[in-house]
Amino acid sequence: MFLTLLSQSHVCRPSHGYAARNNHLWNSFKVRFNKTYDSLQDQVRESVFMRNMRRITLHRSRYRAQLESFDVDMNYFTDWVSSDAYMNHFAVWLQSERIQMLGIKRSERLPEDTWTDYNIPSEAPTSLINVSIPDTLDWRQRGAVTRVKNQGKCGSCWAFATVGAVESHHFLRSEQLVELSEQNLLDCDRTDAACHGGDVFRAYRFMTRQGGVDTALSYPYHFFPERCHFSPQAVGARVLGFRQLPSADEVLLKAVVATRGPVTAVMDATIDLFAYKRGVLSVKNCSNTTANHGVIIIGYGTEAGMEYWLVKNSWSAKWGDEGYFKIQRNVNMCGIATNVTYPIVGDVDIDES
The missing domain is CATH 1.10.287 (Helix Hairpins)
Structure with a gap:
């Protein structure tokens, strides 16, 4: 050929x-x-x-x-x-x-196609109705987002998309911005497939059952799976559970991002995304029902009259707009709002020594 x-x-x-x-x-x-x-x-x-x-x-x-x-x-x-x-x-x-460079193994949702709580007390989405929220938001400006990372030639976006959200929610609870270990998930989460892809729901379940996730300092990323050496003494954030949002409800999603923090989303990563540099991604050649890539929504706004989600990727800071991209909001562009989750974190003592 x-x-x-x-x-x-x-x-x-x-x-x-x-x-x-x-x-x-x-x-x-x-x-x-x-x-x-x-x-x-x-x-x-x-x-x-x-x-x-x-x-x-x-x-x-x-x-x-x-x-x-x-x-x-x-x-x-x-x-x-x-x-x-x-x-x-x-x-x-x-x-x-x-x-x-992708890594979402499947695009299933939890059985309930509604607001769903996993392993945590239920909270009704009506609690977010009529809540005053800003027109523009960027959680980086509030110190709640770690640096852009690089998954390398490994289909581990599912780990970066979930661990990154945990990092932000841990900061919002503790005011400590701690980089956490995606490698911990690659090595120890047997329900996912490491560099061959994974599922964000399984990843959150795993972190919940493990009791959290180790710090990146104690468990650095090596771009391929190795033997599991999780240490409870090195846990950097404790995960109590997670919450799934109703599918494609971008009004509620905006309220959640504004009042709860960054969220994990999965999407159909198109050829255009690979070449993206700046502006608001809006394309016709993508699906809103099939997902292959996990990312983190860290904010939203409007640019040149087009509403957008501000998204953190895991393809290094040399890609895109310093590692980030904007994608059109309120049209479920490339399925960005189809499968959205965010973690619920608890207190943990960080060993600074």
Whole structure:
């Protein structure tokens, strides 16, 4: 399949100057992002890269003309994800790398498709009706959000999306911003599949039954699963349970984010998200019922007349808008409001020694 694609790509040969510019761009990209390939991979990757760069260039021109609500740019993923339909072995090879940067194994909800409490006293959602909330909110400005992390080539977004929410809720309860261990979940949560994906509900159940989650300092992230060495003495946050919101209720979701704190959400991560740079993501080529990526909603607002959710990702601070993105609000864009949960945390003594 590779040879067929490559031979077809040389049917119409570009001019020498055009080819030289493309080759320079490709080589500069590899140096910038520390990419190395064997000769066959290099040709295939360059073909994907150039196709995506044409797509990025077209989108950026539309963004400058105010025909798009978000901007895109070259990044680490530009030679990973094909904008064409995946096909045969060529497709599987590229798609498998895309999955590595995602990690939601399934998109099921708890049996009740309503406001649901797990292992905690029930609270009626009516308690949030008519509550005064701000028009714009960013929990970073209140010191409630840890730095952007990097899941690497591991489908562990489910761990980052849940642990990150626990970090924020622990801060809101204790005024201590403690980085917690996603590796603890990769190694010890046998109900999920580590780098092969997981489920946010199972992750929250696991942290509840384990009694919390260790600090990142005591249990650092290594990008792949290892032997479990959870230590109760190193617990950085205690998880009592979690709450699931009604599906696609973005009015209630706004109230929860404003009054309770950041929440875990799962969504359909599209090709456009991989290339995202700034602005409000609004696309047609995504699903609001199928999820493959876990993220954290940390705020909301309005930009250029479009309402948005402010979202923390786990693809490093070099991706997107310093590791964050905005996505259109009140239309359940890419299913961002379909499956939403947040943790309930308790007190814990942190060993500062």
